[in-house]
Amino acid sequence: MTISLYNTLTRKKEVFETLEPGVVRLYVCGPTVYSNAHVGHAMSSLVFDIMRRYLEYRGFQVKHVMNYTDVDDKIILRSLHEERDPHELAESYIREYEEHLRSLNILPAHIYPRVSQEMGEIVKTIQGLVDKGYAYPAGGDVYFRVQKDDDYGRLSGRRLDDMQAGARIDIDERKEHPMDFALWKAAKAGEPFWESPWGNGRPGWHIECSAMCLHHLGDQIDIHGGGNDLIFPHHENEIAQSESLTGQLFSRYWVHNGMMQLSGEKMSKSLGNLVTITDFLSKNEADVLRLMVLNSSYRSPLTFNDDVIEAASKGLERLRNGLRPAFVESAGATTEAKEALAKQVETTRAAYIAAMDDDFNSAGALGHLFDLVRVINATRDAGATVAELADAQALLRELTGVFGLTLDKQTGGAEAAPFIDLLIEIRRELRAQKLFALTDQIRDRLAELGVTLEDSKDGTTWRFN
RNA sequence: GGCGACGUGGCCAAGUGGUAAGGCAAGGGUCUGCAAAACCCUGACCACGGGUUCGAAUCCCGUCGUCGCCUCCA
DSSP states (O other): OOOEEEETTTTEEEEOOOSBTTEEEEEEOOOBOSSOOBHHHHHHHHHHHHHHHHHHHTTOEEEEEEOBBOSOHHHHHHHHHHTOOHHHHHHHHHHHHHHHHHHTTOOOOSBOOBGGGOHHHHHHHHHHHHHTTSEEEETTEEEEOGGGOTTTTTTTTOOHHHHHHTOOSOOOTTOSSTTOOEEEEEOOTTSOOBOOTTOSEEEOTTHHHHHHHHHHHOSOEEEEEEEGGGIIIIIHHHHHHHHHHHSSOOEEEEEEEOOEEETTEEOOTTTTOOOBHHHHHHHSOHHHHHHHHHTSOTTSOEEESHHHHHHHHHHHHHHHHTTOOOOTTOOOOOHHHHHHHHHHHHHHHHHHHHHHHBTOOHHHHHHHHHHHHHHHHHHHHTTOOHHHHHHHHHHHHHHHHHTTOOOOOOSOHHHHHHHHHHHHHHHHHHHHTTOHHHHHHHHHHHHHTTEEEEEETTEEEEEEO
16 A cells, blocks of 8 residues: 655655655645744644654654745834844744644654754855855855756746746846846845845845754655645745755655635735634534534635634534443443444555545545544444444544544543443433432533533434533 | 646545446434434536547546635645
């Protein structure tokens, strides 16, 4: 069984083979930290978190690097506007994003490089490109020479000639070609700067990722990821820079997530149509967003609206219901019911893996988990005991865990369970005597304590709420 | 204008040659002291028009529409 994934570079699904057996070098472009992150950023982090978790589930060791761009025009602009130190401003948004990553249950990357802390590497990278003739200094700036790069444009499918026709490119006398892009920008008065062989200044937008990726993961990596709005120019330029420098293929697979759509268009800082992560999490639990992401293809635009949030929220409850214990009174299910469940366990695992192996088809895999839930519930209704549901529920826990969902909201259930069962037992006697005031009191008081009881013809079940 | 993606039941969304997963919503039923949940049943001429094929949602061409990139962007 092999994993396949869609490679933007070739525009088709390819069999996934790593440079080093069993090891995945993964670099994901993180946010530019100049304002509050929104759920679109969260989507991207979730997409790659799900991929990483699955690759690890399939036995790979994943070396995960995500950068923060903390030196940038917008940060400088904003710091001037707010009269704050740019480093301090960036730092505060980085801390906020780190907090979001924890809230969203995203596995920490192994390294979070920042532009401000990698200046030596960045300057070294630029110098290397200048030495090889792929870049040229011009009045304190340094530009990449696109005409020297034979296959410039191959990621985004553009030709230099086409792009010139677009006429949206600034004419800059200092550039040899209009598409040449800045590797180093000379500092203007009042701007933060770093020293370099070309004078004081700061890096251009794209060179940081090349430098940091080469530094932390080596000349060649397996997966380079980010939002599909980064394909051009950011990733195109990263390829140009990195491959011109090393003479080797930079990343084997380029993986891009689709954009979060709010009222029919891309959610983005510049458009102003956004829902911040803080906003979202104040009204919904983190798994709701994760389930929204899981329920569609990572490459497609993700519809964000109240209906979708509601559906994800309900779907999450449904998954949780699958983990409810058997009815306390149950004596055991029929052989047929138990066999049906065992068979479902078998097919679910296989189907889940087959779906996820196919370019991380999480929506398909999720569908199989819902199938499993339905059969678990039916088997519980049929009188299965806790032990008889155990395997199926363990699988449900395992596979939702691979998705990064946290269905068991409260721990400590193990200690409380016998006492709750005892209360249910007593309450059953009270119900038989039709002492409903007392039975309702028990149910209400338990609800206040965080335990929901639910009666059915087959008995009473409970869950933490 | 250039490059690319997409258009599947009320909503979201899998499926990319053999006759349509799943979730939410809706209706009916079972169960039921109440509440809640669960289970069963009900629904798609796969944007439109051509073509290829024994057979297409799935491949090809065209039309319409939506979205992304081409400027900062996850």
